[in-house]
Amino acid sequence: MTGITNTVKSFEGSEASALKRLFWMTGIALMLLGSYGLYDRMAHGHIHANYGSIVTWGLWVAAYIYFIGLSAGAFLVSSLAYVFNMHQFERIGRLAVLTALVTLLLALLSIFFDLGHMGRSWHVMAFPNFRSPMAWMIWLYSAYMVLLIVEMWLLLRHDLVSGSSEPTLRGRLYRLLSLGSRDTSAKSAARDRRIVRVLATVGVPLAVMFNGGVGALFGSVAARPHWHSGLFPILFLLSALVSGGALLTLAATVFQDGLTRNRDTVVVLGRLVLALLLLDVLIQVSEFLIAFRGGIPGHVAGLQLVISGPYWWVFWLWQVAIGTAIPLLILLLPTGKDARWVAFAGLLIAAGLFGLRLNIVIPGLAVEEIRGLGEAIGSMRVNAHYFPSLGEWSLTALIVGLGLVLFGLGELFLPRQKEVA
DSSP: OOHHHHHHHHHHHHHHHHHHHHHHHHHHHHHHHHHHHHHHHHHTTTTTTTOOSOOOOHHHHHHHHHHHHHHOOOOOOOOHHOOOOOOOOGHHHHHHHHHHHHHHHHHHHHHHHOOOOOGTTTTHHOOEEEEEEEEHHHHHHHEEEEEEEHHHHHHHHHHHHHHSSSSSSSHHHHHHHHTTTOOOOOOHHHHHHHHHHHHHHHHHHHHHHHHHHHHHHHTTTTTTTTTTTTHHHHHHHHHHHHHHHHHHHHHHHHHSHHHHSSHHHHHHHHHHHHHHHHHHHHHHHHHHHHHHTTTHHHHHHHHHHHSSSHHHHHHIIIIIIIIIIHHHHHHHHHGGGHHHHHHHHHHHHHHHHHHHHHHHHHHHHOOOOOOOOOHHHHOTSSOOOOOOHHHHHHHHHHHHHHHHHHHHHHHHOOOOOOHHH
């Protein structure tokens, strides 16, 4: 029996190592491919981007709201352990906070590259207009990032101090990150835990506000009927929980011996994601049914572009098939009890919900406010038919690759989560 157990563990270890190598190789490959997009953006600005006077937001804005959703969702999952004392999620608590921090960075990079004058991005901090939802969002992001960094440090502090005596690169890094702290007593660990609970409690409404605020920003634009809905803040928050939880099922399986340590946690998290995904589908179906029943031309036109326009495949193949139908089958069938299948379903959901973000941003702008404007003006920039350019795809690939590499570095250098009784 012992031999069989060792064989299974060996197989799972080799499987996990292969997944980690795949993460690293994919991340590095995407960063190399994305170097062209970075050069093009820095050297030529927006000249080679395909958005224009009608479709003014494109792939980078969709990536921004997608990564923001991942960050908020991952953090809210971590709050199940640190705020609501659901100890079965404590095994992946630190990984959830790391996921929230990495994806927040990717979101801010995405919107930073979308700015026309990137060098003026600090103006929103120095000269804020608090009557603007965008100003509130940037300030909330800043507070949220500080909170994540402090919470992550407190979660790691004890292990960083304990490992700082190692005569290795890891030990030197731990000494640097411990910021001079030397206390490893049980009293100090309990104090850290109390502070983490306070920070996580503050972070829950913060994450709800800024992610729901993005939905409110879209929903309040009355000139764009495709967006103008009171359900948008709820839909943004719900899809954030789905995508963040789905990404965590994958990360918790791949990193830090997840297949052996986190197997049961991943399965439980998969059930939570399943329930949230079903609720998300209900909200989206309700949005479609109400819009088509109401028959408001602008609202219907946007949804018709989603389901039968030039990029119908983003909805039917990417969002519905890959991001919804296949994962639902996996999670509802007996495969939903296998951590590896749950992680695969999480990957599909996380990827598919990027299609949802694209279907929010682009169709809402592609409905011409003045019918026939694109045909009346002979300019490539006055065109309702948008498809991302090579430079846009390339730069987005670099941002995704950076995220994968940061996860890999976290696997290499961050202390492992201790076993939870």
